[in-house]
Amino acid sequence: METIDTRVDQIAEEIASWESAQQESLLQRLAELNYRRGLKSLSEKIQRRLEIEGKLHQSVEEMFAEMARIRESVAADDYRR
DSSP states (O other), X not given: OOOHHHHXXXXXXXXXXXXXXXXXXXXXXXHHHHHHHHHHHHHXXXXXXXXXXXXXXXXXXXXXXXXXXXXXXXXXHHHHO
């Protein structure tokens, strides 16, 4: 039975035989995929939080207005100190 480490070693050996331009292309593609996965994960977390807070269907304008109120409140509190 092939283990994941064995498979990773085989893939690494194959990639090591590629030209450097091909390796660079692969690295760029991996970075892109990881970035997209990270954005998707963040989006899902934000959606879950908005759902819990009952704000999932709030309009963008309402969200920005609420954020502006929060910023103003924080700034006013910091100014008093």
